[in-house]
Amino acid sequence: MLRGEVTRIPIAYAMDPRLPDDVEPVGCAQVRGEVTDSAGYMRLTLAASVRYRGVCARCLEPVEDTFTVELERTVAAENTLTAEQLEENVDEYAVVRDGMLDLDELIGEELLLTFPMRVLCEPDCPGLCPRCGKPLRLGDCGCPKHETDPRWAVLAEHEWGSDDSDKT
Ligand SMILES: [Zn+2]
Ligand SMILES: [Zn+2]
Structure with missing residues (x-):
């Protein structure tokens, strides 16, 4: 050429x-x-x-x-x-x-x-259940949800995402 x-x-x-x-x-x-x-x-x-x-x-x-x-x-x-x-x-x-x-x-x-910094199985992968560690992509794992448990509802509002509230 x-x-x-x-x-x-x-x-x-x-x-x-x-x-x-x-x-x-x-x-x-x-x-x-x-x-x-x-x-x-x-x-x-x-x-x-x-x-x-x-x-x-x-x-x-x-x-x-x-x-x-x-x-x-x-x-x-x-x-x-x-x-x-x-x-x-x-x-x-x-x-x-x-x-x-x-x-x-x-x-x-x-x-x-x-190349993507983070590889994902699908763009909106919901990640793992914070309680039992199951992939949420596979469906409901059966763990109680924060918002459906009235005992934690108040705590969750104040300490959302904090693991300490589970240990009491
Ligand atoms: Zn994934
Ligand atoms: Zn779970």
Whole structure:
């Protein structure tokens, strides 16, 4: 492409992904995309999908899901940009160094940076019952609720969320 011989390079390969420590990748990340050249203006689009295993941050149930990330960059040769231009526009440029574009670094970093801080089994996971520890997602555990027990209703109003009230 730099020699003007092609105007489009398709991208499809598998990459060994880096994920946060508490998440385990299942197999490789699938990377897809293309580089296009429109009269010297080169554009890179990339997407990566990775299957992962983790634990729900609220109910501690195992989670297995797929995370996908996409990015777009203007492709520029190293010597066409000043150091300042590069520093101020990290998210804008993909830089060709020694005739090579490091896709692993680009998409790998994006994957790691945008991966959710907290993995959830479902977006509105209700978490665990504070009394018996059962996941509330599985239905009512049968524990008495604060608001239905008149003995605790008054206390709960004043000390909502405090465990000390249970020990009297
Ligand atoms: Zn959950
Ligand atoms: Zn319970």
